[in-house]
Amino acid sequence: MAFLQVNVYSNVLQMEVMVNxxxxxxxxxxxxxxxxxxxxxxxxxxxxxxxxGNHSVWERRTSIERYVADYQMAVVMPSTDLGFYTNTTYDMNYWTFISEELPEIVHELFPQITDKREKTFAAGLSMGGYGALKLGLAKSENFAAVASLSGAVVLSDVKSLLTVRNEAYWQGIFGPLDQIQGSKNDPLYLLEELVNSQKPAPRFFLACGTEDDLYPASQYMAHKLKQKELAVTFEEGPGKHDWVFWDTWIERVLEWFNEKSD
Incomplete structure (x- = not known):
């Protein structure tokens, strides 16, 4: 496997962005x-x-390069700062970058990488688990499967958000906190939109450690996906919100991506 550190210019963000x-x-x-x-x-x-985290953290904290060697798969790891994979209220359009511009850049610079939906996947941890789920729900036409590890996939509990960062941060990302539910940044809203659209849905994988504070959120989201009769796999195991869990489970995610769907 080859490991490349790429500095690209984002026209959407109007800044240089690192992508491994x-x-x-x-x-x-x-x-x-x-x-x-x-x-x-x-x-x-x-x-x-x-x-x-940033573009380097998966490579530094896990054995992702070794794991993926068995699957003939490219891995694109962008840096998106603390933008929560959202078009923020402070005019940094991280969602547009990650969902639209980044694939265009990847296909321009690496023409050997597929543009076929059936061979395109997304995954992430915590904030990135939210981002991956959001890609699967809002850009379902582009992804065969997505995986959320310890994902921050339920945003309705404002008190929990405020234990992580202060209100000014979250308002900068989402706007008024009492308006997150039912908005384009709410995974439950995006789930309803996907079902109503009758677009093809990807397969979903959610996993979380049983000692993780976000465990109930992953359980709940998996339940809602099942209620909508979407293809979802929920798995759990001992673990906290840490790299010991994520290093173990990203290997399982790669295996799951490459399983034949029913």
Whole structure:
């Protein structure tokens, strides 16, 4: 596998953005794992960081490069600051960047990466779990499957939000906190919109540690997805909101992405 650190200019954000990319590469190693590259139609995972992370954190804290070598898959890991994968009220359009502009940049710079829905995936942790779920719900036509690990996928509990950052931060992201529910940033609203649209829905995977404060949110979201008769897998295991859990479960996510759907 090849690991690339890419500095791109975002016309949407009007700033330089760092993106780390793992690409399949043909290697013949005497020590280690040999891999096979591909010249075209490489499947791709958009892998999103959480609060406090950036484009480098998945590579630094997990064995994602080693795990993905078995699947001939590219991994795109962008930096989106603390923008919560949302078009913020302070005029930083992180949602437009991640959902529209980033795939265009990826296909321009890496033409071997697929543009086929059936080979395109998204995953993330915590804030990134919210972002991945949001991609699956709001851009369902672009993704075969999405995965949320320890995702902040229920935004109705304002008191819980305020234990993480102060009110000014959240208002900068979402606007008035009493207006999050039922808005385009509310996963439950996006779920209703997806069902009503009759667009093709991706497969959904949610996992969370049983000692994680966000465990009830993942349980609840999985329940709501099942109520709408969407294809959802919910798995749990011992663990907190930490990299021990995420390193273990991103390997499971890759396995799940590559399972044959019914």
């Amino acid at each position: 990319v793992i690409l399949p590469q043909t290697t013949h190693k005497k020590i280690g794992t040999a891999t096979t590259g591909a010249a075209e139609d490489v499947s791709v995972l958009y892998l999103l960081h959480g609060m406090g």
